[in-house]
Every structure is written in structure tokens, then in C-alpha cells.
Amino acid sequence: MTKAKGKVYFVGAGPGDEGLITVKWQRAIEKADVILYDRLLNPKLLEAAPPHCELMYCGKTPYTKGIRQEIINELLVSKALAGHNVVRLKGGDPAVFGRVGEEAESLKEKDIPFEIIPGVTSSIAASMYAGVPVTHRDFGRSFAMVTGHERTKQEIDWTGLVQSVDTVAFYMGVANLPNICENLISHGKSKNTPVLVIQWGTYGRQETVEGTLANIVEMVSEKSLQNPAITLVGDIILLRKRLQWFEKKPLYGQQFLVARTGTTKSSMAENLYELGGDVIEFPKWITTKVKAKKSQLLSFLLYDRMLFTSPESVHGFLDLLTEYAIDFRQISAKLYVVSRKSKKVLQQRGLIAALKSEMTEDGTLLIIGDRKKEHLDPNYGDEDYFQSIEKYVDERFLEILPRMLEENAVDTVLFSNQHSVDMLMDYGDKAGFDVSGMLTQATIGVIGKSTGRKLKDFGFTPDMMPHEPSVEQLVALIVNRNVFRL
Structure with missing residues (x-):
């Protein structure tokens, strides 16, 4: 019997801020068997992947070529033919300088099903986080996105950009910035046109340099800015002083x-x-269930006091009670927790607890934790102990x-x-x-x-x-x- 083909999802991870994802993006990651991810996405986003998922790095830096494109195409095909759900996770939007067309064509040749899930494109997001909308009825009614790589400089319609477009965003154009400025000026753009270069846009480490076509190259060099960066050109940058918001946050840059x-x-x-x-x-960290008998769990309900060492230990214990249809109301023990976070978790599950510092010495005590007893904090003493969940480093x-x-x-x-x-x-x-x-x-x-x-x-x-x-x-x-x- 031939194994069914898997499916490939081309997913835009956005420019960096972990909050700029979509519900559809989240669902695709959560059911992935394999994820091929690029350098410029926020690695924190990979935490949504299930424990069995294979994570494969396909990133390229300005100084290394990384995995060749044809190898990435082959991996997408081979993993899908093996029956896996595959996510090709790209920074920004996969359709904007993301080679999604080339990769999708390789799947089409093998009749492998795929979906393309758009993401927030980097130029628009980075510009907004720097305080600049890419369009405005008084400053810019047209907007263009252009690749800024060196090898494409002769292919750009510079006359069209200068005469027809109010605001231009160049992707990854730091190395080619002298040529970009030179071509814009030579084709009629004023030397005094505002320019904004945004490195690591939407991250807390976002850095910006603002100047003009005449001086931006020197200013960027002084600040040692490099890719990944967006270079924004146009009078709309004049709005920045009034609309900055992200860079005014108290911990920006930390x-x-x-x-x-x-x-x-x-x-x-x-x-x-x-x-x-x-x-x-x-x-x-990730968790797995532990095995327990119903009789054992019922015996725990006879203790006078219960102390939970972590939020995971709370969830593990209460989930076991639910699994065996044991009513939470049978818990007569006074409940205590080590941290306020655990207290909040218990409260969300309908139970009230006090902090360990308020615990009395009266009655029997059961400590419920998420590690083996030999790894328990010695300050807890030699009390009865139950490990309600297995927790280990991913x-x-x-x-x-x-x-x-x-x-x-x-x-x-x-x-x-x-x-x-x-x-x-x-x-x-x-x-x-x-x-x-x-x-x-x-x-x-x-x-x-x-x-x-x-x-x-x-x-x-x-x-x-x-x-x-x-x-x-x-x-x-x-x-x-x-x-x-x-």
C-alpha cells in the first residue's frame, strides 16, 4: 500500500515580533511533523511546534551561503512524499522576496498539495515600528518594495521609481546603499530626500538611522548597521518625529x-x-504524563496539607484527577504553593491556595512536584512526595x-x-x-x-x-x- 503524501505549508512568520502571527499560522505549526526555517524569523516562534516535530535550519547569513536552494526544494519534496506535514517557515511574508514561487513549483511537479499562508511583510511592519506609515494622503499615495541586493541594481527601473512612486522600501540593501542613493539621485531624486534605515525591525534590538540621500551612507557606516535591514526613502519619513511609539517604550534597546x-x-x-x-x-521545557492508579490518587485526598512546587505540578495533578473522574471537591487538604504563578494557576482551576511562607506545621503533608524526589529542593525536607508530571528540557x-x-x-x-x-x-x-x-x-x-x-x-x-x-x-x-x- 502506497503511503499517502503529506502536505506543505509555506508560512510567513512576520518580521520578528512574536506577536505578529496569525491564527492560521499557529495551527499550521502546531500540526507540523517537519519545519524548515530561515535565519531571520524569531526562534521563539518554533516553541509552538509539537515535541515530535523535526526542526531543520535552512538559514543564510550575509557571510555564508547556507543550504543551497535546490537542496531546500528536494527536502520539501522528500519529506512530503514520506507522508509528513511540512512547514516552510519564512521571515516576513513568503511571497515578498521569499522564493515561494520556486519552492512551490518543485512541489507542483510531484503533485504534492500545498498552501501559502501570508505573513506580515517586513518593510511595512519595520516602518510602522519606526514611526513611519508607508502611505499617507499628504506625503505618499504610492509605495513600492524593491530588492536591494547588489546583483539586481541594473535591473531596477530607477526612472519609474523616482517619477511614479512616493515611498520606496529596499530590502537587504545596506551593502548596496551607495549604489541605491547614487541611482536615485542620478535619476532625478533630490539629495535632500529623507532616508531611514531600520535594522532588525520590530525586535527590541531594532536600530534606526535617519538621514538624506546625500548623507545616509556615511551615517549608516558610522553606526555599523548591517543586514537584515529595510531602507525607506521618501518624504513620508518626516512624520516619524510625531508618530514614534515603539522606540519610546521604557526597555527599548535592552x-x-x-x-x-x-x-x-x-x-x-x-x-x-x-x-x-x-x-x-x-x-x-516540555512535559509528559506520569502513570498513576485511581486508588493512589484517592489516598492523596486524605492528607491535611498539599504543597505544589510549580504550575506544571498543579496541572499534572488536577489533570490526573479529571482523567479518573475524581471530583476536585473531594480535596479537603489545605493547599499551598511555592510561587504566585502556581497560586494563580490553581485559582484558574477553581481552587484557592496560600503561599508556602504561610503554611502551618499541623497535619500530614504531601508535596506534589514535577521532578524526581532526589532532585527536589532539600529545603522541603523528607516529606511524602508525588511527581504529578514529567518535565524535561527540549x-x-x-x-x-x-x-x-x-x-x-x-x-x-x-x-x-x-x-x-x-x-x-x-x-x-x-x-x-x-x-x-x-x-x-x-x-x-x-x-x-x-x-x-x-x-x-x-x-x-x-x-x-x-x-x-x-x-x-x-x-x-x-x-x-x-x-x-x-
Whole structure:
């Protein structure tokens, strides 16, 4: 029996900001068996892929050719013929300088089904994040997107661009910027025409240089801007002073690494992102179910106190009760949690808990966690213990971390608990990255004293620690520190 062909989805990942994705994009990633992804997309977007999915890097840099296009075409065909759902994940929009036509044609020749899911195109998004709409009834009623690569300079209709288009966006044109400016001027564009170059548009590390056709080359050289970049040309750039918004966020331009210990969304990372920071979370975690008997679960309901060590342990335990049709109302124990995040998760599941610091010593205690007992924090003592879920590091992301850090110099490293210190040290080393070197150069923040003591075991002293151990307090310290620097 012949195996059914898979399907290929060409997906536009947008320009970088992880929020600029679509519902259809998300669904395609969540059911992928194989993802072929490019350099310029935000690697955080790959976290939506299921645990079994094969992640294949196809990126090219300005200095390396990477995988040849014909090899990418062959991979798409072979993986689909093997019956896999394949996602070709491209930065920006796959139809805008994304070679989607060439890749789709190779599938058509083999009668392989495919879909093309548009993404937010980089020139429009980067321009808006820099405070410039690409059209405006007073400044620009027409807009063009042009490849800025060196080898295409003779193929461009420069006269048409100058005479017929108000605003022009050149993709990846930094190396060719002198020729772009020279051709626009020689074909009739004023030397005083405003120009804006945007590097890493929509990321927290976005950097912009504003000038004119006469001086932009020198200004970009002074700032050492490189691709990926969008070069915007036109009078519409004059609106920038009034419409800037992204670059006014308090943590704009700051790069953070948050040491991660859970699978749930990091509230610290989320807060930093909303404030304009560029955030890497590492390592990436995934969970699997543990086996338990109904009689065992029912016996747990006889304890006087239950202490949950993580949000995952909460979900794991309550999901097991649901699986065996055990009513949550049978839980008579007083519930306690280690973190406010776990408290919130319990509340969302209809149960109220107090923090461990408020726990009394009366009655029997069951600790419910997400790791084997031998790896449990010794401060918990030798109490009864149940591991409600298996949690482990997703090692697919170990090879991604060094590439992320090559593109993104980290200013601040943040730790939420003792375990986060061990995990970053251990898995950073497994990823082949010099964590100690990064910590020597970066500002270090911790939530509480125990985390600070753990950090000192590795020879580092935190620069920031809030008076109260909370995410909100640490983020407030970071914001205040950044304002003071400005």
C-alpha cells in the first residue's frame, strides 16, 4: 500500500515580533511533523511546534551561503512524499522576496498539495515600528518594495521609481546603499530626500538611522548597521518625529535572557517584552504524563496539607484527577504553593491556595512536584512526595541558542529561583555556549536571596534583587535602572 503524501505549508512568520502571527499560522505549526526555517524569523516562534516535530535550519547569513536552494526544494519534496506535514517557515511574508514561487513549483511537479499562508511583510511592519506609515494622503499615495541586493541594481527601473512612486522600501540593501542613493539621485531624486534605515525591525534590538540621500551612507557606516535591514526613502519619513511609539517604550534597546524552569508562559519575560525589551528564554521545557492508579490518587485526598512546587505540578495533578473522574471537591487538604504563578494557576482551576511562607506545621503533608524526589529542593525536607508530571528540557533548542546569541548581545540575565541558575549553567554548557563569559559582561538580576546565594556558588554576585521576592518588583527595578541610565 502506497503511503499517502503529506502536505506543505509555506508560512510567513512576520518580521520578528512574536506577536505578529496569525491564527492560521499557529495551527499550521502546531500540526507540523517537519519545519524548515530561515535565519531571520524569531526562534521563539518554533516553541509552538509539537515535541515530535523535526526542526531543520535552512538559514543564510550575509557571510555564508547556507543550504543551497535546490537542496531546500528536494527536502520539501522528500519529506512530503514520506507522508509528513511540512512547514516552510519564512521571515516576513513568503511571497515578498521569499522564493515561494520556486519552492512551490518543485512541489507542483510531484503533485504534492500545498498552501501559502501570508505573513506580515517586513518593510511595512519595520516602518510602522519606526514611526513611519508607508502611505499617507499628504506625503505618499504610492509605495513600492524593491530588492536591494547588489546583483539586481541594473535591473531596477530607477526612472519609474523616482517619477511614479512616493515611498520606496529596499530590502537587504545596506551593502548596496551607495549604489541605491547614487541611482536615485542620478535619476532625478533630490539629495535632500529623507532616508531611514531600520535594522532588525520590530525586535527590541531594532536600530534606526535617519538621514538624506546625500548623507545616509556615511551615517549608516558610522553606526555599523548591517543586514537584515529595510531602507525607506521618501518624504513620508518626516512624520516619524510625531508618530514614534515603539522606540519610546521604557526597555527599548535592552536585551534580556530569562533563565527558564517551566513550560508555562514566563510572566517576567512577558512583562519585559511588553515594555519593549528583546527577550530570550532558555532552556525550553516540555512535559509528559506520569502513570498513576485511581486508588493512589484517592489516598492523596486524605492528607491535611498539599504543597505544589510549580504550575506544571498543579496541572499534572488536577489533570490526573479529571482523567479518573475524581471530583476536585473531594480535596479537603489545605493547599499551598511555592510561587504566585502556581497560586494563580490553581485559582484558574477553581481552587484557592496560600503561599508556602504561610503554611502551618499541623497535619500530614504531601508535596506534589514535577521532578524526581532526589532532585527536589532539600529545603522541603523528607516529606511524602508525588511527581504529578514529567518535565524535561527540549534539546532541539540547544543548537538554536548559540545562533540566537550570535545575533543578540545580552545586556541582562535574570533568574527566578535556584533551579533556574543550575539549568542555565548546565544546559548552556550542553548548547556549547559560554554562560560564564556572558554573566561576566551582563547585569544579573535575581528575585530572592536564595537565588542570589546559588549564583554565588558559581562565582557571580547579582546586581539587582528586589526587597520583596516578586516578578513585579524585579521588573520595576529593571525599568528604574534603565530610566536612570537614560
